[in-house]
Amino acid sequence: MKVVHLDATETIPKHDPAKKRGKRLTASEKRAMRIYDIPKKGVKYAHFEPLHNLWQGYMKELYGQGQNPSQFAQKLLKADFHGAIIKVTKSNNPLLVGSAGIVVQETQNLFKIITQEDRLKSIPKGKTVFQVELDACACTLTLYGQQLLTRSAERAAKKFKAKPTIDL
Template identity: 45%
Template sequence: MAKKASRKELAESIFYEPLPVDARITLEQQSHILGSTTKNLNKDENFLIEYMKPKTVADTEELTVQFKKNFPLKNNKTLKDNKSKRTKKKLLTSIEKRKLGLHKLPKTGIKYASLAPLHQLWVEYMENNLNLEISATGANKDGLYQKIAKADYHGCLLMVTRSKCPSYIGAKGIVVQETKNTFQIICEEDKLKIIPKRDSVFTFNISRWTFTLFGNHMNIRPSERASRKFKSRPTIDL
């Protein structure tokens, strides 16, 4: 028991031994040391403020110039803009348009009286285009025939004078649509009639002049006829 007590006292003496005098620092000494460190820090700050060169605008501009320089060993890869590709909208084909009936005019509902201003505009267009007082002379007749063949007939007051089909003879109306093979006219009875060009002869008037169109020579789309050069052909009686 005595041995155990001596060991316990020895352990307590080791753990609870007072600090040496050199290691003891009083509060006054500690405050003195802290004060000296803060003074040193203030000195360092003043040194940095006085002797460190602050950055100016000129320095930043010089740095940007240096960074923008191209170096030969640097791989300059241009970044392509990832622009979204515009997808083209699919247009309707001619077969789809025909199935939908986009080019068909209603047989009823179009009034003859409502087309009178269109006819008046067409007469003014033809008078300015043909210049009949000058073109009607013998020397200028070839040019006149070319203009008549290339003219636009939407708004023209046409009359069928001859045809292989007797029911078409005498039909008269304002042209509202022209296709490759037909003239579609609105009669005075506000009815739509489709007259084939083939084997038909038409007449129309401009002021005191009367003109004759042979349908067999007009079997061309209006857009193509405007840019086509016509040759004189002999007319064959029906």
């Protein structure tokens, strides 16, 4: 018995173009599309209060992991501040002193906060001193913006060296 092979009328490509992944957007395309911009209208302080409650739970976990205050300080430097209520205590810009609100967005050089008056404010980190209240330890912490001048994702992986902080 003889086997006869029939030629296929259609050739199947090794890589199916339909399964090909889409091209990712470049940084300039993202800026042009305003992907990371927060709309100034329609943003309410009340919408971000649940985020603050989640952040308080996150801080309770961090505080419970290390009993040593210096360990907690190191963890706090690496922590994510989205959802924290921060208050500006000192700044080069006197108009920013006293500003308080929930951190909505954190970039390398800025905190974007929403105030209780439903206003969105951009606060530079450099040469600014912040105050954060924690329910976990019933304490108020002072954060120097100069130590936070990296993105939160990069700060989490960074090793910090002990350096003296120069007060404003």
